[in-house]
Amino acid sequence: MATTEPLKFRSGDLVIRPVRPADRERVIELCRDIWDGHDYVPRVFDDWVSDSGSAFQAIELDGTVVGLQRMRPYATGLLWYEGLRVASSHRREGLARHMLQSAIAEAREQNFREVRLATGNPAAAKLFEEVGFVRLQDDRWWKGMRVEGGESARIPGPSEADKIWAAIASSPGIELWGGVTADFRGAQDVGAKELSRLAGIGMLRSGPGGRAIVGLREPWGNNLAVAFVAGKGGALRDLLLALRFEADADGLDDVTVALPRNHPAGDELRASGYDFANDDDTSYVYGLKLSP
Numbered sequence: 554m555a556t557t558e559p560l561k562f563r564s565g566d567l568v569i570r571p572v573r574p575a576d577r578e579r580v581i582e583l584c585r586d587i588w589d590g591h592d593y594v595p596r597v598f599d600d601w602v603s604d605s606g607s608a609f610q611a612i613e614l615d616g617t618v619v620g621l622q623r624m625r626p627y628a629t630g631l632l633w634y635e636g637l638r639v640a641s642s643h644r645r646e647g648l649a650r651h652m653l654q655s656a657i658a659e660a661r662e663q664n665f666r667e668v669r670l671a672t673g674n675p676a677a678a679k680l681f682e683e684v685g686f687v688r689l690q691d692d693r694w695w696k697g698m699r700v701e702g703g704e705s706a707r708i709p710g711p712s713e714a715d716k717i718w719a720a721i722a723s724s725p726g727i728e729l730w731g732g733v734t735a736d737f738r739g740a741q742d743v744g745a746k747e748l749s750r751l752a753g754i755g756m757l758r759s760g761p762g763g764r765a766i767v768g769l770r771e772p773w774g775n776n777l778a779v780a781f782v783a784g785k786g787g788a789l790r791d792l793l794l795a796l797r798f799e800a801d802a803d804g805l806d807d808v809t810v811a812l813p814r815n816h817p818a819g820d821e822l823r824a825s826g827y828d829f830a831n832d833d834d835t836s837y838v839y840g841l842k843l844s845p
């Protein structure tokens with residue numbers, strides 16, 4: 554994607570350009586004091602810098618990289634925004650806002666329908682809201698440990714997606730998803746099409762009579778990771794328990810569920826032996842619609 558012309562910023566020259574392999578050391582240095590040294594960007598640097606399908610960008614001030622961001626197309630019309638970082642030496646100077654606005658302008662130029670992102674940082678959330686992003690989800694994390702003995706859940710086929718969606722489309726709390734899944738690597742539109750996609754890759758599970766479903770996502774750790782839950786009552790409780798059996802059968806530690814705050818499925822999770830993994834943390838999904 555395009556490199557912007559140098560822009561006068563405070564006293565220096567500012568330029569946004571693609572990250573290059575030669576930026577590796579500087580990027581590692583910049584991320585060293587982020588999240589107590591646990592930032593994932595140094596780990597994914599090589600993949601991101603070599604991925605021609607996305608835009609991994611650096612912002613340079615007088616020739617020094619002082620910030621990063623990445624935009625990745627992940628579904629038709631949808632762009633995932635991630636990796637926003639500003640060097641601690643240059644915070645609160647408007648650099649993140651400048652990068653974000655430039656990213657949005659590029660997304661508009663390229664006719665994306667919507668930009669989405671996930672963040673756990675309330676300061677960043679404030680910035681995203683200031684530039685027009687709408688909070689779609691305010692999630693909490695639940696965890697259910699593996700348990701021996703029972704049967705794994707049914708894996709429906711893609712041809713069942715329409716019927717399953719019709720059965721769960723108005724289940725309690727469905728609106729709390731804000732129309733998207735809690736997949737923090739690319740929140741998808743919730744609907745029959747997504748259920749069909751998930752079924753096609755073996756990532757959909759259904760409860761008795763198709764009256765409850767969960768959509769899985771790629772896990773970060775040794776777990777079964779749930780990004781969407783719908784249904785209610787006994788059907789949902791059976792399904793949630795079946796996931797704990799599946800985790801055991803697959804040698805995984807636990808089942809991790811991201812669920813919107815105050816979602817009624819919290820009661821079923823508790824009844825099926827799941828606990829809050831975070832009560833105080835924040836975890837949000839945001840979206841910015843670019844076309845009417």
Ligand SMILES: CC(C)(COP(=O)(O)OP(=O)(O)OC[C@H]1O[C@@H](n2cnc3c(N)ncnc32)[C@H](O)[C@@H]1OP(=O)(O)O)[C@@H](O)C(=O)NCCC(=O)NCCS
Binds near residue numbers: 637649651674679
């Ligand atoms: C979040 C981060 C990118 C902000 O970068 P920045 O260049 O300092 O942000 P800006 O100066 O452009 O700030 C824009 C607005 O964001 C909000 N903001 C930024 N930092 C803030 C903070 N520490 N506290 C409260 N609000 C903050 C403010 O509304 C600010 O506007 P203002 O300065 O006019 O009040 C930076 O702090 C950072 O890299 N943090 C660690 C990594 C991270 O959490 N990234 C976001 C993950 S999605």
